[in-house]
Amino acid sequence: MGENKIVSYFRSFRFKDHSLGMAFIILIVIATFVGWPNFLKVRNLTNILRQISYTGIISLGMTLIIISGGIDLSVGSMAAFVGGISIFFLNLFGPTSTLGIVLTFLFALVLGSACGALNGIMVSKFKMAPFIVTLGTMSIFRSLIQYFSNAGTILSVNMDYGKLGSSMFLGLPIPVWCFIIVGLVLHVVLNHTSFGRYLCATGSNEQVAKYSAINIAIVKFLPYVITGFTVGVTAVMWSSRLNCINPSDCAGYEMDAIAAAVIGGTLMSGGKGSIIGTMMGAVMLGIINNMLVMGGISAFLQQAVKGFVIIVAVLLQYNNSNK
Amino acid sequence: MGEPTILLDLEGIVKEFSSVRVLDRVSFGIQAGEIMGLIGENGAGKSTLIKIISGIYQKTDGVIRLGGKTTEIPDYITAKKLGIGIVPQEFNLINYLTVYENIFLGSELHKGLLLDKASMRSEAGAQLKMLKMPLDVNKHVSELSVAEKQMVEIAKAMILDARILIFDEPTTTLTAVEVQTLFDLMRKLKQKGVTMIFVSHKLQEILTICDRVTVLRDGKLVSVDRVEDLTTQTLAKKMVGRDFNQVFPDKIDSTGKSNILEVENLSSGSVIKDISFTLRKGEILGFAGLVGAGRTETMEALMGLRKAEKGSVRIQGKTVKIRSTKDAVAHGLGYISEDRQGKGIVMNYDIPKNISLISLKEKYLKRGLIDKAKEDEASEHYIKEFRIVAASKKSQLRFFSGGNQQKVYLSRWMDTDPSILILDEPTRGIDINSKKEIYEFIHRLAEAEISCIIISSEMEEIIGMCNRVYVMREGRMAGCLEKEQVTEENIVFQATGIKKV
Numbered sequence: 085m086g087e088n089k090i091v092s093y094f095r096s097f098r099f100k101d102h103s104l105g106m107a108f109i110i111l112i113v114i115a116t117f118v119g120w121p122n123f124l125k126v127r128n129l130t131n132i133l134r135q136i137s138y139t140g141i142i143s144l145g146m147t148l149i150i151i152s153g154g155i156d157l158s159v160g161s162m163a164a165f166v167g168g169i170s171i172f173f174l175n176l177f178g179p180t181s182t183l184g185i186v187l188t189f190l191f192a193l194v195l196g197s198a199c200g201a202l203n204g205i206m207v208s209k210f211k212m213a214p215f216i217v218t219l220g221t222m223s224i225f226r227s228l229i230q231y232f233s234n235a236g237t238i239l240s241v242n243m244d245y246g247k248l249g250s251s252m253f254l255g256l257p258i259p260v261w262c263f264i265i266v267g268l269v270l271h272v273v274l275n276h277t278s279f280g281r282y283l284c285a286t287g288s289n290e291q292v293a294k295y296s297a298i299n300i301a302i303v304k305f306l307p308y309v310i311t312g313f314t315v316g317v318t319a320v321m322w323s324s325r326l327n328c329i330n331p332s333d334c335a336g337y338e339m340d341a342i343a344a345a346v347i348g349g350t351l352m353s354g355g356k357g358s359i360i361g362t363m364m365g366a367v368m369l370g371i372i373n374n375m376l377v378m379g380g381i382s383a384f385l386q387q388a389v390k391g392f393v394i395i396v397a398v399l400l401q402y403n404n405s406n407k
Numbered sequence: 408m409g410e411p412t413i414l415l416d417l418e419g420i421v422k423e424f425s426s427v428r429v430l431d432r433v434s435f436g437i438q439a440g441e442i443m444g445l446i447g448e449n450g451a452g453k454s455t456l457i458k459i460i461s462g463i464y465q466k467t468d469g470v471i472r473l474g475g476k477t478t479e480i481p482d483y484i485t486a487k488k489l490g491i492g493i494v495p496q497e498f499n500l501i502n503y504l505t506v507y508e509n510i511f512l513g514s515e516l517h518k519g520l521l522l523d524k525a526s527m528r529s530e531a532g533a534q535l536k537m538l539k540m541p542l543d544v545n546k547h548v549s550e551l552s553v554a555e556k557q558m559v560e561i562a563k564a565m566i567l568d569a570r571i572l573i574f575d576e577p578t579t580t581l582t583a584v585e586v587q588t589l590f591d592l593m594r595k596l597k598q599k600g601v602t603m604i605f606v607s608h609k610l611q612e613i614l615t616i617c618d619r620v621t622v623l624r625d626g627k628l629v630s631v632d633r634v635e636d637l638t639t640q641t642l643a644k645k646m647v648g649r650d651f652n653q654v655f656p657d658k659i660d661s662t663g664k665s666n667i668l669e670v671e672n673l674s675s676g677s678v679i680k681d682i683s684f685t686l687r688k689g690e691i692l693g694f695a696g697l698v699g700a701g702r703t704e705t706m707e708a709l710m711g712l713r714k715a716e717k718g719s720v721r722i723q724g725k726t727v728k729i730r731s732t733k734d735a736v737a738h739g740l741g742y743i744s745e746d747r748q749g750k751g752i753v754m755n756y757d758i759p760k761n762i763s764l765i766s767l768k769e770k771y772l773k774r775g776l777i778d779k780a781k782e783d784e785a786s787e788h789y790i791k792e793f794r795i796v797a798a799s800k801k802s803q804l805r806f807f808s809g810g811n812q813q814k815v816y817l818s819r820w821m822d823t824d825p826s827i828l829i830l831d832e833p834t835r836g837i838d839i840n841s842k843k844e845i846y847e848f849i850h851r852l853a854e855a856e857i858s859c860i861i862i863s864s865e866m867e868e869i870i871g872m873c874n875r876v877y878v879m880r881e882g883r884m885a886g887c888l889e890k891e892q893v894t895e896e897n898i899v900f901q902a903t904g905i906k907k908v
Binding site for chain 1: 712733751755764765767768772
């Protein structure tokens with residue numbers, strides 16, 4: 085019995101269905117050779133994971149938005165905004181308050197969700213194009229935090245806040261744990277709840293969803309709130325890593341978040357996507373970056389390589405969906 | 408009179424999709440100036456064949472001769488230049504462009520470097536006038552009804568001075584009167600010497616309009632006959648490959664049964680005005696009328712899909728307020744839309760996901776998460792009950808034939824345990840076997856005391872299934888016909904407002 089199952093699995097194995105996993109393995113093999121022997125060192129691997137975790141967490145929420153048929157360009161500005169305001173909030177509690185840190189974490193999550201809700205309301209209730217709405221809020225969040233900080237760095241006065249972002253737990257940095265936990269939760273939400281089911285149906289065909297008694301306004305609203313929440317997590321992780329926020333921080337996060345989702349197989353036209361895929365996509369982006377550094381390639385070329393990878397990923401998607 | 412000249416000659420046409428043979432050595436010739444019918448069940452290869460002729464697909468093997476010369480048709484543009492026009496089944500119109508811009512799309516008239524809009528407008532207008540469709544050429548296509556869009560498609564194919572015009576199931580979206588207009592037009596074109604290929608599911612239409620009929624079955628040519636030598640019975644037999652007797656089950660008499668649904672003075676915007684009707688328990692009620700008469704809109708208002716300003720709805724004697732589709736479902740109403748692909752099924756979902764879409768929260772949650780085993784089990788049940796043919800229940804719906812998609816769509820609504828099921832054009836674009844199965848299924852529902860409303864533009868469907876028929880005209884209720892009154896004549900009179908002589 086068991087043997088038959090394995091045989092039939094490999095008989096029906098099609099590269100097309102596993103292209104992401106294949107690409108992942110091939111990439112690791114290449115990186116191992118290019119970066120020999122440093123790439124495989126635990127310290128390097130945890131470093132890669134830490135680097136990708138900040139945009140990685142946001143890309144998880146972004147995946148849901150893209151599945152719903154939308155996009156969120158404001159996440160980078162929002163992260164700087166939420167991070168900055170949260171440090172102002174933290175500083176109210178004085179230099180040694182642990183309670184302050186806990187409350188600040190919660191505050192950032194609520195503020196992030198609220199910012200996301202702002203985007204969500206305009207998209208779902210007022211039926212505006214997500215691209216335009218979030219292009220607007222991208223500008224608004226960035227401008228506000230520059231105003232509040234007088235264009236200077238916002239420093240935290242709390243002595244312990246920095247530990248949150250730089251400590252390790254069971255061998256992995258805290259932000260990586262956040263990435264994994266948020267990822268697993270959203271994976272379950274996407275694949276095992278009615279909301280996840282409605283989300284894909286709405287992204288695939290809004291009319292069908294409407295005629296199937298699904299409240300599409302809520303289904304299109306929630307992904308923005310969830311993304312705001314993930315931005316809140318990232319804002320705390322990033323600001324606590326440096327114990328400060330610079331008003332120009334987190335610029336371009338939207339690109340990395342969208343890239344991870346697309347590389348992970350999420351359709352830009354909506355209706356289909358995978359959280360696990362996005363997590364792999366984020367890690368792959370990190371490995372590519374790491375490999376370029378180790379291979380001694382100019383840092384200025386890294387963005388070009390990233391752009392190339394995104395285009396190839398979309399090209400593969402396009403070809404697959406046409407067959 | 409010599410031998411009629413063969414304009415388009417097909418010889419040994421073979422088409423394979425990833426080594427699956429969908430057309431197997433099909434050979435026949437089409438004479439200049441005739442209307443050739445092309446008939447067959449879904450999957451028989453009709454669509455593939457006309458796509459090869461119009462350059463959308465490439466044949467795997469075989470020869471096409473056009474006017475005696477061997478011709479390759481590598482793409483759609485070449486077909487156009489050769490004078491082969493196609494009126495597609497699914498509309499290829501751009502909603503944001505106007506009628507005349509759509510008609511001239513890809514073959515715009517120029518004055519120097521600029522577009523000659525004035526000539527395009529007047530030519531498009533003249534073309535539509537000939538189609539007896541006085542449409543405003545400056546209207547946007549998004550504002551048109553389904554039937555009007557089709558007329559635009561026909562005008563678009565005609566504007567190229569096509570020698571060969573292919574109609575791919577043009578009547579599926581038209582009402583009886585509009586079909587007549589189309590047929591008149593086809594006869595006029597025939598006089599002008601245009602050769603036509605008419606693809607249809609409807610036997611009667613084929614026999615009415617065509618000179619000869621080609622029957623395909625499972626990708627193979629069955630026969631080419633003159634229509635004089637055929638009856639609907641013999642044609643159906645050739646198509647299905649076995650005897651095909653009665654399509655409709657016996658009618659159900661619901662006289663004297665209590666009303667389950669009473670609708671009074673339902674109004675919504677300018678589309679429907681003061682609609683009142685009743686539905687009895689276990690009844691199969693018909694809704695007839697021309698396209699655009701407001702039948703679909705009435706049901707959408709009832710289902711909470713469209714805002715109703717006025718009107719009361721009573722279900723089993725109790726007045727209910729339906730503000731959303733969710734409310735309607737909770738009150739036991741179900742609505743199967745006429746637009747199966749646009750409003751019905753989720754194309755990239757498999758069978759279980761499609762079936763559980765509405766009943767997900769009520770039936771398939773276990774501690775907040777989806778119980779996929781239970782979903783699969785339910786799907787197995789419906790696959791058996793409706794005889795859904797699928798490679799696997801995990802295959803996506805976009806790979807299914809129209810009939811199987813419709814069965815999955817039906818299953819989804821059956822899974823909500825409705826007491827009232829509204830079926831809007833339930834057999835549009837599906838093959839005759841699936842049609843029969845769906846009729847039998849509706850019959851079984853009514854026997855189980857579930858009330859059904861059928862909206863249909865196919866007169867024979869309404870007459871064959873319903874004992875009571877409401878007829879709508881221009882957003883209002885024109886009348887109600889019962890038992891012996893349910894005839895084609897009476898329905899047409901009421902639907903068009905022309906009094907009986």
